[in-house]
Amino acid sequence: MRIILAFILLSLGSNSFANDSIVxxxxxxxxxxxxPKIDGYLDEDVWKGAExxxxxxxxxxxxxxxPSQKTEVRVLYDDEAIYIGAIxxxxxxxxxMRQLSNRDDEGNTDVFAVMFDxxxxxxxxxxFVVHPTGVQWDARYSASQGQDVSWDAVWKSEVRIDSTNWYVEMKIPYSAIRFSKEDVQVWGINFGRKIRRFREMNWWNTLNPEIDGLVNQFGQL
Structure with missing residues (x-):
């Protein structure tokens, strides 16, 4: 996933934290x-109760x-899919910043991303990555083989832009990914937002540049 990993390499290559622990x-x-209806509007009651x-x-x-700008993300699920709502x-x-481009095309644009372990x-x-124009990216990542941008899943997303903010709704069917059959599960997760005009990449679970690796620095869902 070049659009994410290019920024990750920069993120992990400069400055320092107070220690080398992973939070x-x-x-x-x-x-x-x-x-919820996937339309870019996060006004349905189901979103209001989410953490x-x-x-x-x-x-x-x-x-x-x-970060220079605030980001909020909510996660829902049912028997069919997992749903992401981001402001x-x-x-x-x-x-x-937005630019029309083809699917899996990096573009010169802002970005919202969610990654699942x-x-x-x-x-x-x-x-799973979305541009403000609605363009989708998706990829698989492994510590041994790096990113596989040839992987394409079938998932749904819609974007809305108002006078100040932009919004993303995603529906990612379970059929698009693999996971355990256990009744109770813990997944690794991270959310990313690129603010292109500042060349800024922000993460929900902090990426410590003094620690090698990406997926091992995810939060938990």
Whole structure:
């Protein structure tokens, strides 16, 4: 996933943290009985009860520092799929960099991403990325083989932009990914947001540049 990993390499290559420990954040997904409509509007009641992932930190250009803009993410699930709702706060719609491009094309644009380590093995992950124009990226990542951008899953996303912010809704069917058959599961997860005009990449679970690896620095779902 070049659009993510290019920034990760920068994020892990400069500045330092106070120590080399990995801080693991936790987020609970809310089970729902009725799926939300995937339209970019997060106004349905099902979203209101979900825990919020926020307080992102920079991976680039100033690792560990507060981001320039606020981001909030919520996670829902049912028997069919997992649902992501994200709000990327900004100062105005004109500040949101966007560019029409083909699927899996990097583009010169802002980005929202979610990555799942479905076996919580700190080694393998699936990534799902959306541009403000609605363009989708997806890829698989492994510690041994790196990223596989040729992998394409079938999933749904919609984007909405208002006068200041942009919004993403995703539906990722379980059929698109592999995971354990256990009744109770813990997945690794991280959310990323690129603010292109500042060359800034922000992460929910902090990526410590003094620690090797990506998936091993995810939070938990």
């Amino acid at each position: 693991i954040r936790n987020l609970s997904a809310l089970r729902i009985e009725q799926a 919020i992932a926020t307080d992102f930190t920079q991976g680039e250009p100033n690792p560990g520092e507060a 990327m706060y900004d100062v105005s719609a004109d500040s949101i 479905t076996y919580n093995d700190d080694q393998n992950a699936y990534g």
